[in-house]
Amino acid sequence: MRRMPKESNESSKEEQIKIDKDGMEVAGDLTEQSEEMIGKRIRRHTPSPHRLTPQSSPPRFVSVEELMETAKGVTNMALAHEIVMNSAFQVKAYEPKEGSLEKRVKEIMHKAFWDCLESQLTGDPPSYTHAVILVGDIKETLLSFLLPGQSRLRGQIEEALDLSLIKQEAENGALDISKVAQFIIDMMGTVCAPCRDEDVKQLREITDIVPLFKSIFAVLDKMKFDMANFAVSSLRPHLLQQSVEYERKKFQEFLEKQPNALDFTKKWLQDTADIVTGIEGEGGAACSPNSAQLPRTVHNHAYLRLLKWDHDAESFPETFLMDQSRFQEMQQELEQLALVATVLLIVYNSAGEAISGLPGLMERLKKTIKILLAEMYTPSFKADDTFAAIGEKLCLELKGCLSQHGFSPFSADRESTLKGQIVAVKSADNPIRKVIDSRIQSYLLGFLESSFHKSAPALPGGLAPISKELEEIAVKLGRLVTFNKLVYSPFYQKILQDILKQGESVDV
Incomplete structure (x- = not known):
């Protein structure tokens, strides 16, 4: 310097x-x-x-x-x-x-x-x-x-x-x-x-x-x-x-x-253990309480829960307070990526082979969606207007693309249906959005587990358009998790040992 x-x-x-x-x-x-x-x-x-x-x-x-x-x-x-x-x-x-x-x-x-x-x-x-x-x-x-x-x-x-x-x-x-x-x-x-x-x-x-x-x-x-x-x-x-x-x-x-400086960390791990072992009946299949991999499984699921955290209603684990803003940033990025992947999946399923494989189209559609979602976390953001605008822009882009390559344009009914499907994505309960989000979580979980198994996870279907961004977030998450484990593993081991009632020390 x-x-x-x-x-x-x-x-x-x-x-x-x-x-x-x-x-x-x-x-x-x-x-x-x-x-x-x-x-x-x-x-x-x-x-x-x-x-x-x-x-x-x-x-x-x-x-x-x-x-x-x-x-x-x-x-x-x-x-x-x-x-x-x-x-x-x-x-x-x-x-x-x-x-x-x-x-x-x-x-x-x-x-x-x-x-x-x-x-x-x-x-x-x-x-x-x-x-x-x-x-x-x-x-x-x-x-x-x-x-x-x-x-x-x-x-x-x-x-x-x-x-x-x-x-x-x-x-x-x-x-x-x-x-x-x-x-x-x-x-x-x-x-x-x-x-x-x-x-x-x-x-x-x-x-x-x-x-x-x-x-x-x-x-x-x-x-x-x-x-x-x-x-x-x-x-x-x-x-x-x-x-x-x-x-x-x-x-x-x-x-x-x-x-009491670990109270919220204990609650975070306890709630995750309840989910993973099926006590609350949510979050996927139950895990055997006697499984040797249970502590590590609970811990990895706990890290994923930080990417779905309600920061206004829940107290963040003390061991991650210095990284809370980083998790909030990743959480917002992942939500935007899920919306991008969901909309693109709907568009390509609707248009079918007519647009499949056309060079540059995917990136243009993706760029349009990301630009319109850029203000998603600002007070002025209006979901109804934004997703309606996304539908209009994408249909206009598809119309020009289909015409350019000699395909018949969408009928008015088909275009209206596509716009309606895109607007419906704004809801967190949208089934396609939930599937994409679940696949993103599975990929990130596989990425965390891959550090133990030494093999990168396969990319689930529907995530190819956001693969680059998703991998960058996964690497960032892995770096945070690895460092956090190195620092706080003695505390985590004791907490998980008490939660899971294991006689021997656990490995996280």
């Missing part, structure tokens, strides 16, 4: 991150929420007389200090987890919301500061009190970018930005502030990442001192985040090696402070 002279030491880059915590936010799932969200989650699992929780260990009251220390540990765990699981994880600048009081106050304070600096520099005689302070801040920032082995650059900065000498020159009216600014720009060009070359080049075109210093600080802020994100990318392989033990240890510490 950064351009470094030959004397730089690559192995210690991750040690050089020095960023003001109040000046940044974490991108991805932790954006604007990490400590606040973790605090809410801890309070959520703290015994309260105002809400019902599953049966658990007796409530243990903890001090505020213990709770804050626990929250800090869980926050660190969530941050490490996000870096490992999210390849697009980045640190980015925090900006108050437009129109907010915070943003207004920030703008007023910044304007007052720079107005004061301009007033000092344009005075007669000019005053450099604020300017020297700014140079000191810039000096510390430049030094923070250097690696331990860059002694030559460190010496150049210390010599050129010697604050005591600069103060003496200012007091004697001999300070050339433009020369100081030019050195700063040159040094920024030496240590910045290649992506900042254009920003540094633009600094050289600014002649007024106050706008120049404002721009210097703006570019330095960008360089801080470049450095932070480079450190994150360098740190990721090391975190990957250590994260399993680290997360397990942090969760164990949390569990010791909050003994």
Whole structure:
């Protein structure tokens, strides 16, 4: 990420991150929420007389200090987890919301500061009190970018930005502030990442001192985040090696402070075991309670249930809280894919061999459906209008395609029937949609089981149009499940052993 002279030491880059915590936010799932969200989650699992929780260990009251220390540990765990699981994880600048009081106050304070600096520099005689302070801040920032082995650059900065000498020159009216600014720009060009070359080049075109210093600080802020994100990318392989033990240890510490912190995980596994063993009579064939594969079967079905979760009505298992948003995203993607596959199955069954095998048609129809379903999870989405529009668009596309290849167009009755079948797909109880959804679940279950049997599952009928997207989601799900098992397997084994009444330890 950064351009470094030959004397730089690559192995210690991750040690050089020095960023003001109040000046940044974490991108991805932790954006604007990490400590606040973790605090809410801890309070959520703290015994309260105002809400019902599953049966658990007796409530243990903890001090505020213990709770804050626990929250800090869980926050660190969530941050490490996000870096490992999210390849697009980045640190980015925090900006108050437009129109907010915070943003207004920030703008007023910044304007007052720079107005004061301009007033000092344009005075007669000019005053450099604020300017020297700014140079000191810039000096510390430049030094923070250097690696331990860059002694030559460190010496150049210390010599050129010697604050005591600069103060003496200012007091004697001999300070050339433009020369100081030019050195700063040159040094920024030496240590910045290649992506900042254009920003540094633009600094050289600014002649007024106050706008120049404002721009210097703006570019330095960008360089801080470049450095932070480079450190994150360098740190990721090391975190990957250590994260399993680290997360397990942090969760164990949390569990010791909050003994009921696995209540919803236990309920999640218990409900799944009831379904799988046929106690509730739902979810497929019953599984023999004495089966050696029962624990693994229950566990895999439990993971699938997370893709059908009612996030408004049910509490998510504690062991997956850091990945809840990822499961919600996959859940929405799968629902959209099921609708796409259902509509295409209806269209191709209706049109028959007339359109079978026509090059490019499947992709065009698929693209049309996906575009119209793009706003599916927004408040403005109207299912009736959307599926009616899908029916109209697809029938229009089919009419042109049939005509182009010398086939007779659909009759009015046949076209009306097809549109009605497409509109009916909006219902979750639509039988064709339910079949497609069941096949998707079977494929994902087979994918989870294939990690044990070492063989990829066959793609069920009707899913060919969405095979690529489905495989991507399956891989993403498999990665989440594998990592989660590595971290929490000791907890799962004990819970499943108690649920399934097995005398020996279970393997999940």
